[in-house]
């Protein structure tokens with residue numbers, strides 16, 4: 001009898017899942033105006049390349065202007081008739097200056113942003129005791145406070161213009177769901193991004209439901225980018241030692257493709273991780289002590305290998 005109940009429940013679940021899959025509406029992103037922060041390398045650059053191929057009008061932000069310019073030149077040479085990306089040199093960690101940045105304000109005045117991708121971020125590689133409060137401050141200024149500032153700025157315009165179907169994408173991390181040793185401030189900043197996005201999503205649904213603005217949080221596992229090297233150099237550690245996890249991570253292009261799909265299908269929460277890491281998220285929720293023991297043992301193993 002029990003097996004009959006179990007089979008009936010799984011059939012119902014499968015049918016509901018199938019119905020949800022078939023009824024999912026796809027929004028075409030081609031030709032939309034998209035602002036990407038941290039577009040000079042890694043995931044931001046991969047997103048820019050893919051979205052340019054969809055003929056989107058890109059607005060690319062970062063500090064390294066030479067890298068942004070090279071990327072633009074390369075893209076324009078590839079498809080001269082597609083909209084030429086616009087670039088803005090800005091230090092987002094100086095978040096108080098975001099609202100007074102004239103080139104950004106000029107663009108926000110004239111272009112309707114259909115999608116904001118808050119991607120710029122920095123990480124750390126040090127224990128709580130070894131991390132100076134200045135580094136904690138820098139991480140929070142860029143990973144959280146600049147994201148909130150830019151979101152408020154863009155969202156105000158979206159609401160003023162009564163724009164429909166806009167999307168805010170916040171790039172968090174798997175470490176926004178589960179913390180690991182030596183990443184305390186990075187993980188805390190990404191947990192803050194997750195909470196901010198969840199609150200914002202509910203507020204927009206409640207107050208501006210007719211505009212159908214989506215908030216999507218993306219929590220990827222390791223991606224092969226410069227993030228680890230940047231963290232090492234900030235901590236004055238040996239850059240050449242690299243980061244084993246990052247070097248074994250996903251290709252930025254793969255993650256970018258998955259994010260674009262999430263924008264098109266208006267997903268809320270996207271976790272991009274191998275199956276064992278999904279299990280770790282559940283283990284943390286259901287049996288925290290077990291998760292902590294497992295992570296301490298893993299960290300000891302990793303340190304012993306070095």
Ligand SMILES: NC(=O)c1ccc[n+]([C@@H]2O[C@H](COP(=O)([O-])OP(=O)(O)OC[C@H]3O[C@@H](n4cnc5c(N)ncnc54)[C@H](OP(=O)(O)O)[C@@H]3O)[C@@H](O)[C@H]2O)c1
Pocket residue numbers: 037038039040041042043044061062063064065067090091092093094119120121122142171172173174219220221222223224225226227228230246249
């Ligand atoms: N790599 C991973 O394993 C991984 C995993 C999960 C989540 N993520 C997240 O993915 C996002 C992208 O990181 P990534 O892996 O692509 O690393 P990345 O290659 O180091 O890219 C970081 C980007 O952020 C920009 N940036 C850094 N500081 C900035 C500042 N003060 N002002 C403006 N822009 C700044 C950098 O540009 P400039 O230096 O030119 O300013 C760069 O374009 C981050 O939010 C990261 O937390 C990464």
